[in-house]
Amino acid sequence: MSIHSLEDLGWSPFFADQLTADDSDLVPVRAATVQRSLARGLGAEGLTRLIFPNDISAADLAVGDWLLIEPESHMIRRVLERNSKLSRRAAGVEAKSQLLVANLDTLFITTSCNEDFNPARIERYLVLALDADVTPVLVLTKSDLTDEAARYLAEAQAISPKFADVLCINATVADGVATLERWCGTGQTVAFVGSSGVGKSTLINSLTEAAQATAGIRETDAKGRHTTTSRSLHFANAGGMVIDMPGMRELGLHDVAGGIAELFDDITELAATCKFRNCAHVSEPGCAVLAAVDAGEISEARLDRWRKLTAEDQLNSETMGQTRRRAKEITRQHKATLEAQYRMKGKRKGKKR
Numbered sequence: 451m452s453i454h455s456l457e458d459l460g461w462s463p464f465f466a467d468q469l470t471a472d473d474s475d476l477v478p479v480r481a482a483t484v485q486r487s488l489a490r491g492l493g494a495e496g497l498t499r500l501i502f503p504n505d506i507s508a509a510d511l512a513v514g515d516w517l518l519i520e521p522e523s524h525m526i527r528r529v530l531e532r533n534s535k536l537s538r539r540a541a542g543v544e545a546k547s548q549l550l551v552a553n554l555d556t557l558f559i560t561t562s563c564n565e566d567f568n569p570a571r572i573e574r575y576l577v578l579a580l581d582a583d584v585t586p587v588l589v590l591t592k593s594d595l596t597d598e599a600a601r602y603l604a605e606a607q608a609i610s611p612k613f614a615d616v617l618c619i620n621a622t623v624a625d626g627v628a629t630l631e632r633w634c635g636t637g638q639t640v641a642f643v644g645s646s647g648v649g650k651s652t653l654i655n656s657l658t659e660a661a662q663a664t665a666g667i668r669e670t671d672a673k674g675r676h677t678t679t680s681r682s683l684h685f686a687n688a689g690g691m692v693i694d695m696p697g698m699r700e701l702g703l704h705d706v707a708g709g710i711a712e713l714f715d716d717i718t719e720l721a722a723t724c725k726f727r728n729c730a731h732v733s734e735p736g737c738a739v740l741a742a743v744d745a746g747e748i749s750e751a752r753l754d755r756w757r758k759l760t761a762e763d764q765l766n767s768e769t770m771g772q773t774r775r776r777a778k779e780i781t782r783q784h785k786a787t788l789e790a791q792y793r794m795k796g797k798r799k800g801k802k803r
């Protein structure tokens with residue numbers, strides 16, 4: 451197994467600065483796979499199996515994390531602060547978030563030049579990337595299977611100025627893949643999201659093939675196929691690292707208010723001047739956002755997309771307790787309204803008398 455420098459694995463001053471004198475007997479490794487009680491770390495010595503102490507469990511770790519471990523026992527002692535993290539709402543009734551990957555630099559939001567292309571879905575992924583502090587790059591694949599690649603590209607570019615780049619490629623040929631490599635250089639970590647069949651595995655395989663072979667850490671199943679059942683960290687040919695996230699097609703929005711505020715920064719800015727602090731921009735008096743819509747400065751469609759994303763985020767972010775409280779509050783308000791109406795009727799009756 452070849453030896454890698456920590457910088458090859460994405461180590462940077464951000465992590466080095468977190469080390470203290472107490473850590474001098476520990477070594478840094480980067481979490482390469484994390485499954486229940488089995489986690490592996492990549493370090494200067496190659497791939498090692500990690501041991502969990504009582505106070506750290508697999509749920510506390512994400513692929514891409516930087517960990518400090520004991521060099522002999524491989525016991526994890528500390529998880530270093532992340533410079534970015536991608537999470538989603540965990541399965542189940544509670545509004546808990548599940549950590550997916552950590553210390554990601556670029557997220558390739560992937561779709562194809564066909565019926566998969568959907569601006570609303572692309573915008574959802576963009577919110578996730580912005581919320582996670584990860585650079586979003588939009589990748590349109592299958593440019594070779596359409597006569598309308600230029601139209602798709604123009605439509606994609608119109609979605610948001612927040613994309614660092616919008617690429618339109620044939621993922622099955624080398625020069626298509628090469629356009630992604632400028633994001634995958636030494637010290638950089640990238641990952642892909644997008645629907646099934648848009649070409650994520652094709653791109654990951656091409657971006658990592660040569661480097662994985664030399665590193666000798668490509669995990670294969672009994673038939674020799676590349677296994678993609680859980681998230682894992684891989685070397686990119688261009689010098690950086692790729693996190694494979696199989697099964698990450700649908701990422702329910704959860705706790706991404708910051709990402710929504712950034713994507714819709716025009717609405718966010720105006721909202722600060724609405725008369726009411728918790729203005730929902732529906733029909734409130736003194737609403738600066740509605741005024742901007744009336745003036746033609748913000749399109750109704752854009753405000754509508756903001757409303758939908760905000761509603762989804764709020765619903766997914768509230769706990770069962772909050773849902774119950776909200777239901778109670780609605781019932782209470784309803785009762786109060788009915789009582790008020792009843793009293794009004796009574797008064798009117800009283801007047802008649």
Ligand SMILES: Nc1nc2c(ncn2[C@@H]2O[C@H](COP(=O)(O)OP(=O)(O)OP(=O)(O)O)[C@@H](O)[C@H]2O)c(=O)[nH]1
Nearest residue numbers: 591592593619620621622646647648649650651652
């Ligand atoms: N012609 C052409 N075929 C492509 C392109 N990108 C992907 N494909 C093909 O589309 C099929 C699906 O590609 P995958 O890489 O498996 O897609 P995926 O996004 O990884 O799909 P999941 O693993 O289900 O999430 C494969 O047969 C690819 O060869 C492209 O740009 N042009």
Ligand SMILES: [Zn+2]
Nearest residue numbers: 724729731737
């Ligand atoms: Zn308003």
